[in-house]
Amino acid sequence: MTTVLVVEDDAAIRNNLARLLKLEGYAVSVAVNGSEGLAAARSLRPDVVISDINMPGLDGFALVEALRTDPALATTVVLMLTALDDRASMRRGMKSGADDYLAKPFTRDELLEALGALLKKRGRIEDSIRSAVQAREEDLRHAFLASLGGRPQDVPLLAQPPAGAQPQQDVEATVLFSDIRGFTSIAEKLDSNEVAQLLTQYFERTSVPVLRQGGQHLKFMGDGLMAVFTDEGGAGVGARRAVAAALALAVAAHDFRGWLQQRFADRGLPEFAIGVSLHAGGVTVCQLGTGPAKETTPIGDTVNTAARLQGASKELGWTVVASDAVLARAGSGVETGGRTSVEVRGRHAWLDIAEVLGLEAGGVPEADGLAVSAEDVRQAVEVNSEITARAVKGALRNKLSTMKDHQFGPGEEPPRLKGFRLVRKIASGHTTEVFLAEREADRLPVVLKVLQASATTEGASLARFIQEYALLSRLQVPHVTRIYDQGFSDDHAYIAMEYFERGDLRGELRAGMMTERVVDVVRQVAEALQVVHAQGIIHRDLKPENVMLRRDGTVALADFGVAKALHQDTSLGLAETRHGEVVGTPYYLSPEQARGGAVTPASDLYSLGVMFHEMLTGQRPFTGETLDLLLARHLTAPPPPLPPDLGALQPIMDRLLAKAPGDRYRDAQALLDDLGRPELLRTFSG
Structure with a gap:
């Protein structure tokens, strides 16, 4: 049921509005002034607020502004009541954040028509946001599936403006992209809530140096972070700030490792590490959507190249990698290590890159205040973390479900999981499938167990299956079975363990x-x-x-x-x-x-x-x-x-x-x- 809060100091109007809306099936609450209305809104979280403008104390304009600065109420539909000839108030109300206005006196039909139109508009916006979230989650799921299957992980980025996008400006900038190395291997050993918590903690810590160095248009994509550094303040300043931010990211990630080890001490998580890549060139900044769904997104070849340089950094084992285009703009004082040329996947061209080890002290001024607000970052981090957690666990679930049902027909490509290739099914039970698999790196035979929890198991089998790895992974002794890998989704799990050809x-x-x-x-x-x-x-x-x-x-x-x-x-x-x-x-x-x-x-x-x-x-x-x-x-x-x-x-x-x-x-x-x-x-x- 749609909930409506009526804020009106005139008792007759307030009571008439409440009675009319209740007859139409709305759940109605009332407040006699702006202060009481704000308190009621924070308590009730209504779908719609109908507010008069002229009220003692906190007036309608101040009420709307307060609603829009509260993250929990920022998208609440607001309909303002104005005098018929008060056009200045109408304009001020819309500027303050009201969605529409209704001039007094008004009829029942006018009220219901205005209210219906606002709710319909809100529904379209929510559908648009929901569709965008679902599309993003699906993209991430496909990327994580590719990673689980042994193919390079590639979170799709935009090379061309999508339909409906409004290009705002073309800038010369340095793009920073970072991600967590082996993120799926970490996420498989945690539940969805823990994955979201890990990402939230990580991004909140690593966003700080990026913002401090003036990073703009921060975007969170799965386990990846992107930021753009423009040359505001002089040529090459953006590149130097990007290099400083990248090195500070590496330090923040090192500090985060301590939190991770303490929080998940007994999980047998792989070593935590990140990679940061930098590339400079032209960037187009686009605006996607309108109103509450508006999003500013950098796109173009420079963005894609910066993201895909991650693949090269992983292969080379470099934490921070920068293209020569960045180093040329950054000027002197950048300490580099190894150098090489790489062919960037999807670009069909060779790129000269270097490992970045340090930056001359005092070479970069801090740029507090140039980036987005900390509150905007916090909200983006929370949304991204939840989406990513669902995507990575969903990808593992899909992968294990497919493996479980594989028939090993002649000529069929065998399923692969994290560097293991399934050879044949050894045994099958009510909830467990056991496969002979081969570790692709050295052709070592292993046993791969896949378990599916069902309603009849009440989760006990899955919990014990997970426990088997959690306990054994702590033991590196000759007469205990060796465990090579393990992961679980909400209702599937797998464990790769030592194969004994002589049996028991x-x-x-x-x-x-x-x-x-x-x-x-x-x-x-x-x-x-x-x-x-x-x-x-x-x-x-x-x-x-x-x-x-x-x-x-x-x-x-x-x-x-x-x-x-x-x-x-x-x-x-x-x-x-x-x-x-x-x-x-x-x-x-x-x-x-x-x-x-x-x-x-x-x-x-x-x-x-x-x-x-x-x-x-x-x-x-x-x-x-x-x-x-x-x-x-x-x-x-x-x-x-x-x-x-x-x-x-x-x-x-x-x-x-x-x-x-x-x-x-x-x-x-x-x-x-x-x-x-x-x-x-x-x-x-x-």
Whole structure:
């Protein structure tokens, strides 16, 4: 329902207006003067304000000006009421920001016609803004999809004025373009709100040096920032200010890295870095749209070249790159490093560029006040951050959905994701697809899991899937599965991990294992658990299927999907098991897990004891015809004795399978110490 606020000091007019509008289906509030009207507008956020001009205290002109300076009310439709012959007030009201006026006295039809026309106009403007936002988001989504597929990311820029654009001026200027290196790799490891927060923090910090050096026409495009530096104040001043702003951007980005590491310390984010490129030449400044939707946009070949120089800077590893056109205008005092010529993609011409390392101190005057207002920048940053977050997460969702449904038909181009090329599907489940993939850089085979959360999973599977990477990425140890990459959207996730062509331990166990091999496997798993537990992580589902075999015979602990951090930060959104919920595989559950109690590192050691017994004897120590009976035996049945020839291992087995956690080994290192006793090694060596 459309809401209308009537601000009128004449009680008769105020009451008539309210009654008439209510009869027409509008939700109406009233105020008796401008001050009360402004307070009501800030509280109610009405769609329309109908205000008289001549009121005591805050008059109608001042009310309109106050509304237009409030970001939350700046686009509110305002209809002013004036005397029939007061043309000066009409002009002043429109200049103050009113959308239309209505001369007193007026009829019901005149009021409804004016109000209807304003609402229709507002709807067109909102549709225009909405369409522009959707188009921009779609452009970003395509650019991020290209990046995910291994192609260069290219956020579309304008080379020619679009239909309806009004060129305002042609200027000689230096264009600065910056973006975040590997932004999609960072964004994949955060949720949409966190991506938006990251971008907002980043742009608010990095906009400061650009504004200080007189950057104009700031635009935010995904993870990119563009600004134009004209030569106001003398030839070459714009180029020097652009160089100073670029170097200051690099410093601001370095400071931002500290915030990022603190805010997302446990996410395993890739190293944060930016690239800044500069190019000088002719720029056309256009005005797009009108009224609230008006936007000033620099366009032309200089703008596109500055943006596309980013590709060259990434390949060369330079933070700030400038074309010779910029260096020639900037004059002396610019410190440069490497130099080369590059063919700019889409330009079909070679460009001489240099790495910029510094600028002579005091060579550039600060230019506060030449750029747009900080409030305008803040609003632009917020809108861009939200659009970009939706676009990058949507692109990943589209990519993973396409991969999940790929059929690998003959002659079809295999899907690619972040430098991985899918080879074939290994397994398929209700929510998870598992692929064999190849890392294109070195042809290393990897396993790529793709999971889709559904309404039936209530997000738990996705959260645990994400947790698997978050935990494993912190561990760089020989006997834990290696993780190469991971990302997630709102309802899809992927993880690229080590491929084990020999499969898991179950196959070797079925074939029968020598005692020396069993002890060696237990030792390797214990070494993994020692590191895992020291990091505050409990596996909770230790079993032969989660111990993988490498080609050289060593083993690696895998599948931390139900692992739990001992000191888990619930703000990370990781899966957490409710008290009383049984998680794990029943044959390998500890007694405390069987009763739904708290898990500790000793719980993993119990599960390792079950595996130890099974590898030695070929039989699980506890079985049952029903789940209840099996769980009861975990809780009460004593460990079965080992065969006589394995008697030296019985004390170790008894401690591992003790019912009370306190009666087991205090940690995995204590188990390793016991397994390393010289007399035990002599018994089972050779």
